[in-house]
Amino acid sequence: MSSQKLSASLKLIVITLATGASTLGMSLLLGTTKFDHLWGIQQPKSESTKASQHKAMIASAQAASLAINQMNQVPKKFQGTVIYEAKLKANEKVIALTFDDGPSPKNTAQILEILQKNNIKATFFMIGQMVKYFPQVAKQVAADGEVIGNHTWHHWYRHMDAPTAANEINRTADIIYQTTGVKTILFRPPGGFLNNGLAEYAKNQKYAVMMWSEESGDAQRRSPQVPGMVKNVLKSAKPGAIVLMHDGGGNRSRTVQALPQIIDGLKAQGYRFVTIPELLEIEAQEKNLVTAASPVVANHEYPNNQLNH
Numbered sequence: 412m413s414s415q416k417l418s419a420s421l422k423l424i425v426i427t428l429a430t431g432a433s434t435l436g437m438s439l440l441l442g443t444t445k446f447d448h449l450w451g452i453q454q455p456k457s458e459s460t461k462a463s464q465h466k467a468m469i470a471s472a473q474a475a476s477l478a479i480n481q482m483n484q485v486p487k488k489f490q491g492t493v494i495y496e497a498k499l500k501a502n503e504k505v506i507a508l509t510f511d512d513g514p515s516p517k518n519t520a521q522i523l524e525i526l527q528k529n530n531i532k533a534t535f536f537m538i539g540q541m542v543k544y545f546p547q548v549a550k551q552v553a554a555d556g557e558v559i560g561n562h563t564w565h566h567w568y569r570h571m572d573a574p575t576a577a578n579e580i581n582r583t584a585d586i587i588y589q590t591t592g593v594k595t596i597l598f599r600p601p602g603g604f605l606n607n608g609l610a611e612y613a614k615n616q617k618y619a620v621m622m623w624s625e626e627s628g629d630a631q632r633r634s635p636q637v638p639g640m641v642k643n644v645l646k647s648a649k650p651g652a653i654v655l656m657h658d659g660g661g662n663r664s665r666t667v668q669a670l671p672q673i674i675d676g677l678k679a680q681g682y683r684f685v686t687i688p689e690l691l692e693i694e695a696q697e698k699n700l701v702t703a704a705s706p707v708v709a710n711h712e713y714p715n716n717q718l719n720h
Protein backbone atom coordinates (compact mmCIF):
# COMPACT_ATOMS: atom_id res chain seq x y z
CA MET A 412 0.00 0.00 0.00
CA SER A 413 1.35 3.36 -0.96
CA SER A 414 -0.20 5.02 2.08
CA GLN A 415 1.71 2.63 4.32
CA LYS A 416 4.91 3.48 2.51
CA LEU A 417 4.19 7.15 2.92
CA SER A 418 3.47 6.65 6.57
CA ALA A 419 6.73 4.74 7.00
CA SER A 420 8.60 7.48 5.18
CA LEU A 421 7.08 10.09 7.39
CA LYS A 422 8.08 8.22 10.53
CA LEU A 423 11.59 8.11 9.15
CA ILE A 424 11.57 11.83 8.58
CA VAL A 425 10.31 12.50 12.04
CA ILE A 426 13.09 10.33 13.42
CA THR A 427 15.72 11.90 11.18
CA LEU A 428 14.75 15.42 12.02
CA ALA A 429 13.83 14.92 15.65
CA THR A 430 17.01 13.08 16.61
CA GLY A 431 18.97 16.13 15.67
CA ALA A 432 20.87 14.67 12.75
CA SER A 433 21.41 18.25 11.79
CA THR A 434 24.28 17.78 9.37
CA LEU A 435 22.39 15.15 7.48
CA GLY A 436 19.21 17.17 7.77
CA MET A 437 20.88 20.24 6.33
CA SER A 438 22.35 18.22 3.49
CA LEU A 439 18.95 16.78 2.78
CA LEU A 440 17.45 20.22 2.63
CA LEU A 441 19.83 21.08 -0.19
CA GLY A 442 17.71 19.00 -2.54
CA THR A 443 18.29 15.96 -4.72
CA THR A 444 20.48 17.37 -7.46
CA LYS A 445 22.81 19.31 -5.23
CA PHE A 446 23.17 16.48 -2.78
CA ASP A 447 23.87 13.84 -5.42
CA HIS A 448 26.43 16.12 -6.88
CA LEU A 449 28.21 16.54 -3.56
CA TRP A 450 28.03 12.86 -2.93
CA GLY A 451 29.44 12.09 -6.35
CA ILE A 452 32.48 14.22 -5.64
CA GLN A 453 33.15 12.73 -2.24
CA GLN A 454 32.63 9.06 -3.07
CA PRO A 455 35.47 6.94 -4.41
CA LYS A 456 34.63 5.13 -7.65
CA SER A 457 34.55 1.62 -6.17
CA GLU A 458 32.25 1.55 -3.18
CA SER A 459 32.29 -0.94 -0.38
CA THR A 460 29.00 -2.66 0.45
CA LYS A 461 28.84 -0.68 3.67
CA ALA A 462 29.24 2.55 1.81
CA SER A 463 26.50 1.72 -0.64
CA GLN A 464 24.20 0.67 2.18
CA HIS A 465 24.92 3.97 3.85
CA LYS A 466 24.26 5.74 0.59
CA ALA A 467 20.96 3.90 0.18
CA MET A 468 19.96 4.89 3.71
CA ILE A 469 20.78 8.49 3.06
CA ALA A 470 18.92 8.41 -0.24
CA SER A 471 15.89 7.00 1.50
CA ALA A 472 16.02 9.58 4.30
CA GLN A 473 16.55 12.22 1.65
CA ALA A 474 13.48 11.14 -0.28
CA ALA A 475 11.44 11.12 2.92
CA SER A 476 12.70 14.53 3.95
CA LEU A 477 11.93 15.95 0.54
CA ALA A 478 8.49 14.40 0.76
CA ILE A 479 7.69 16.11 4.06
CA ASN A 480 9.16 19.39 2.87
CA GLN A 481 7.09 19.23 -0.28
CA MET A 482 4.06 18.24 1.75
CA ASN A 483 4.38 21.37 3.84
CA GLN A 484 5.34 23.83 1.12
CA VAL A 485 3.04 26.24 -0.59
CA PRO A 486 3.71 28.01 -3.89
CA LYS A 487 5.65 31.23 -3.40
CA LYS A 488 2.87 33.48 -4.61
CA PHE A 489 0.74 32.49 -1.61
CA GLN A 490 3.44 33.12 1.00
CA GLY A 491 2.82 36.32 2.93
CA THR A 492 -0.80 36.50 1.80
CA VAL A 493 -4.19 35.91 3.40
CA ILE A 494 -6.21 33.11 1.80
CA TYR A 495 -9.85 32.18 2.36
CA GLU A 496 -10.23 29.55 -0.33
CA ALA A 497 -8.61 28.37 -3.52
CA LYS A 498 -10.05 29.84 -6.67
CA LEU A 499 -10.59 26.81 -8.85
CA LYS A 500 -12.54 25.85 -11.92
CA ALA A 501 -16.10 24.75 -11.20
CA ASN A 502 -15.35 21.17 -12.20
CA GLU A 503 -12.25 20.87 -9.96
CA LYS A 504 -14.03 19.21 -7.08
CA VAL A 505 -11.45 19.31 -4.33
CA ILE A 506 -11.96 20.52 -0.79
CA ALA A 507 -9.72 20.91 2.27
CA LEU A 508 -10.74 19.90 5.78
CA THR A 509 -8.96 21.75 8.57
CA PHE A 510 -8.96 21.11 12.32
CA ASP A 511 -7.96 23.76 14.86
CA ASP A 512 -6.98 24.06 18.52
CA GLY A 513 -5.46 20.59 19.01
CA PRO A 514 -3.69 18.38 19.53
CA SER A 515 -6.07 17.05 22.15
CA PRO A 516 -5.78 13.65 23.78
CA LYS A 517 -9.10 12.09 22.81
CA ASN A 518 -10.74 13.88 19.90
CA THR A 519 -7.63 14.28 17.76
CA ALA A 520 -6.99 10.55 17.81
CA GLN A 521 -10.62 9.86 16.92
CA ILE A 522 -10.46 12.27 14.00
CA LEU A 523 -7.19 10.73 12.78
CA GLU A 524 -8.83 7.33 12.81
CA ILE A 525 -11.77 8.54 10.70
CA LEU A 526 -9.42 10.22 8.23
CA GLN A 527 -7.31 7.08 7.94
CA LYS A 528 -10.34 4.88 7.45
CA ASN A 529 -11.39 7.10 4.56
CA ASN A 530 -7.83 7.39 3.25
CA ILE A 531 -7.93 11.17 3.24
CA LYS A 532 -5.55 13.83 4.50
CA ALA A 533 -6.38 17.05 6.31
CA THR A 534 -4.60 20.04 7.84
CA PHE A 535 -4.26 20.56 11.61
CA PHE A 536 -3.62 24.04 13.02
CA MET A 537 -2.01 23.35 16.37
CA ILE A 538 -1.74 25.47 19.50
CA GLY A 539 1.83 25.54 20.82
CA GLN A 540 1.02 24.82 24.42
CA MET A 541 -1.20 21.89 23.39
CA VAL A 542 1.75 20.43 21.49
CA LYS A 543 3.75 20.83 24.68
CA TYR A 544 1.11 18.99 26.73
CA PHE A 545 0.35 16.28 24.18
CA PRO A 546 3.50 15.69 22.13
CA GLN A 547 2.61 12.08 21.32
CA VAL A 548 -0.63 13.19 19.71
CA ALA A 549 1.20 15.80 17.66
CA LYS A 550 3.70 13.16 16.58
CA GLN A 551 0.86 10.88 15.52
CA VAL A 552 -0.69 13.63 13.39
CA ALA A 553 2.63 14.04 11.56
CA ALA A 554 3.28 10.29 11.31
CA ASP A 555 -0.15 9.82 9.69
CA GLY A 556 0.86 12.20 6.93
CA GLU A 557 -1.46 15.02 7.93
CA VAL A 558 -0.29 18.58 7.39
CA ILE A 559 0.41 20.80 10.40
CA GLY A 560 -0.05 24.56 10.70
CA ASN A 561 0.75 27.15 13.39
CA HIS A 562 -2.14 28.46 15.55
CA THR A 563 -0.06 30.43 18.11
CA TRP A 564 1.02 29.50 21.62
CA HIS A 565 -1.83 30.93 23.75
CA HIS A 566 -4.70 31.38 21.28
CA TRP A 567 -5.10 35.01 22.33
CA TYR A 568 -7.52 37.30 20.50
CA ARG A 569 -6.37 40.58 22.01
CA HIS A 570 -4.10 43.08 20.33
CA MET A 571 -0.42 42.23 20.67
CA ASP A 572 2.69 44.31 20.26
CA ALA A 573 5.25 43.08 17.75
CA PRO A 574 7.52 41.14 20.16
CA THR A 575 4.52 39.37 21.73
CA ALA A 576 3.08 38.44 18.34
CA ALA A 577 6.49 37.19 17.22
CA ASN A 578 6.83 35.10 20.36
CA GLU A 579 3.36 33.57 19.97
CA ILE A 580 4.22 32.38 16.48
CA ASN A 581 7.92 31.55 16.81
CA ARG A 582 7.52 29.58 20.02
CA THR A 583 4.81 27.51 18.39
CA ALA A 584 6.85 26.98 15.22
CA ASP A 585 9.75 25.79 17.39
CA ILE A 586 7.79 23.26 19.39
CA ILE A 587 6.05 21.90 16.28
CA TYR A 588 9.46 21.42 14.68
CA GLN A 589 11.07 19.90 17.77
CA THR A 590 8.16 17.55 18.32
CA THR A 591 7.23 16.49 14.80
CA GLY A 592 10.09 17.55 12.52
CA VAL A 593 7.64 19.66 10.53
CA LYS A 594 8.65 23.14 9.48
CA THR A 595 5.29 24.68 8.82
CA ILE A 596 4.65 27.62 6.54
CA LEU A 597 0.94 27.75 7.34
CA PHE A 598 -0.52 30.10 9.94
CA ARG A 599 -4.09 30.50 11.10
CA PRO A 600 -4.95 33.43 13.39
CA PRO A 601 -7.02 32.47 16.45
CA GLY A 602 -10.63 33.52 15.97
CA GLY A 603 -9.76 34.60 12.45
CA PHE A 604 -8.64 38.01 13.77
CA LEU A 605 -6.44 39.64 11.16
CA ASN A 606 -5.80 42.97 12.88
CA ASN A 607 -4.33 42.15 16.30
CA GLY A 608 -0.67 41.99 15.24
CA LEU A 609 -0.39 38.24 14.63
CA ALA A 610 -1.29 38.12 10.95
CA GLU A 611 0.94 41.09 10.25
CA TYR A 612 3.94 39.31 11.76
CA ALA A 613 3.03 36.04 10.02
CA LYS A 614 2.82 37.77 6.64
CA ASN A 615 6.19 39.41 7.18
CA GLN A 616 7.62 35.97 7.92
CA LYS A 617 6.13 34.70 4.63
CA TYR A 618 3.59 32.42 6.22
CA ALA A 619 0.49 31.68 4.18
CA VAL A 620 -2.21 33.09 6.47
CA MET A 621 -5.01 30.58 6.13
CA MET A 622 -8.58 31.61 6.82
CA TRP A 623 -11.56 29.49 5.78
CA SER A 624 -14.55 29.69 3.48
CA GLU A 625 -17.00 27.51 5.35
CA GLU A 626 -17.43 26.13 8.80
CA SER A 627 -19.28 23.38 10.56
CA GLY A 628 -20.04 25.75 13.43
CA ASP A 629 -18.62 23.26 15.93
CA ALA A 630 -16.90 25.92 18.04
CA GLN A 631 -19.69 28.48 18.08
CA ARG A 632 -21.09 29.40 21.46
CA ARG A 633 -24.39 27.80 20.50
CA SER A 634 -22.97 25.18 18.22
CA PRO A 635 -25.41 23.10 16.18
CA GLN A 636 -26.17 19.46 16.82
CA VAL A 637 -24.56 16.86 14.58
CA PRO A 638 -27.11 17.10 11.71
CA GLY A 639 -26.74 20.89 11.74
CA MET A 640 -22.96 20.66 11.46
CA VAL A 641 -23.22 18.22 8.59
CA LYS A 642 -25.74 20.44 6.83
CA ASN A 643 -23.59 23.56 7.35
CA VAL A 644 -20.70 21.98 5.46
CA LEU A 645 -22.61 20.16 2.76
CA LYS A 646 -24.87 23.03 1.75
CA SER A 647 -22.02 25.45 1.06
CA ALA A 648 -19.41 23.05 -0.35
CA LYS A 649 -17.72 24.31 -3.49
CA PRO A 650 -14.51 23.57 -5.38
CA GLY A 651 -11.52 25.01 -3.53
CA ALA A 652 -13.35 25.48 -0.24
CA ILE A 653 -11.54 25.38 3.08
CA VAL A 654 -13.66 23.90 5.87
CA LEU A 655 -13.09 24.94 9.48
CA MET A 656 -13.58 22.35 12.21
CA HIS A 657 -12.03 21.75 15.62
CA ASP A 658 -10.23 18.83 17.26
CA GLY A 659 -9.45 20.80 20.43
CA GLY A 660 -10.58 23.73 22.55
CA GLY A 661 -13.27 21.74 24.34
CA ASN A 662 -15.19 18.53 23.97
CA ARG A 663 -15.42 17.89 20.23
CA SER A 664 -17.34 14.63 20.35
CA ARG A 665 -20.04 16.14 18.11
CA THR A 666 -17.40 17.01 15.52
CA VAL A 667 -16.20 13.42 15.72
CA GLN A 668 -19.76 12.21 15.15
CA ALA A 669 -20.40 14.62 12.29
CA LEU A 670 -17.14 13.98 10.43
CA PRO A 671 -17.97 10.62 8.80
CA GLN A 672 -21.27 12.05 7.53
CA ILE A 673 -19.52 15.18 6.25
CA ILE A 674 -16.99 13.02 4.42
CA ASP A 675 -19.66 10.72 2.97
CA GLY A 676 -21.80 13.67 1.90
CA LEU A 677 -18.92 15.43 0.17
CA LYS A 678 -17.83 12.20 -1.51
CA ALA A 679 -21.39 11.77 -2.78
CA GLN A 680 -21.14 15.25 -4.29
CA GLY A 681 -17.99 14.12 -6.11
CA TYR A 682 -15.37 15.79 -3.92
CA ARG A 683 -11.93 14.52 -3.11
CA PHE A 684 -10.01 15.74 -0.10
CA VAL A 685 -6.69 17.55 -0.14
CA THR A 686 -4.42 19.30 2.33
CA ILE A 687 -3.96 23.07 2.24
CA PRO A 688 -0.59 22.87 0.41
CA GLU A 689 -2.12 20.51 -2.16
CA LEU A 690 -5.09 22.83 -2.59
CA LEU A 691 -2.88 25.85 -3.22
CA GLU A 692 -0.68 23.86 -5.58
CA ILE A 693 -3.76 22.94 -7.63
CA GLU A 694 -4.73 26.62 -7.85
CA ALA A 695 -1.21 27.59 -8.88
CA GLN A 696 -1.13 24.94 -11.58
CA GLU A 697 -4.53 25.95 -12.92
CA LYS A 698 -3.32 29.56 -13.08
CA ASN A 699 -0.16 28.46 -14.88
CA LEU A 700 -2.29 26.77 -17.51
CA VAL A 701 -4.39 29.88 -17.92
CA THR A 702 -1.23 32.01 -18.01
CA ALA A 703 0.29 29.84 -20.71
CA ALA A 704 -2.88 30.18 -22.76
CA SER A 705 -3.36 33.89 -22.17
CA PRO A 706 -0.51 36.36 -21.54
CA VAL A 707 -3.06 39.01 -20.53
CA VAL A 708 -3.82 37.09 -17.36
CA ALA A 709 -0.12 36.77 -16.64
CA ASN A 710 0.24 40.54 -16.66
CA HIS A 711 -2.57 40.89 -14.21
CA GLU A 712 -0.81 38.64 -11.77
CA TYR A 713 2.21 40.81 -11.17
CA PRO A 714 0.46 43.72 -9.48
CA ASN A 715 -1.16 41.22 -7.11
CA ASN A 716 2.19 39.81 -6.19
CA GLN A 717 3.59 43.21 -5.49
CA LEU A 718 0.75 43.97 -3.14
CA ASN A 719 1.85 41.06 -1.04
CA HIS A 720 5.25 42.41 -0.15
Ligand SMILES: [Zn+2]
Pocket residue numbers: 511512562566600601602
Ligand atom coordinates in the same frame (compact mmCIF):
# COMPACT_ATOMS: atom_id res chain seq x y z
ZN1 LIG B 1 -8.58 28.37 17.22
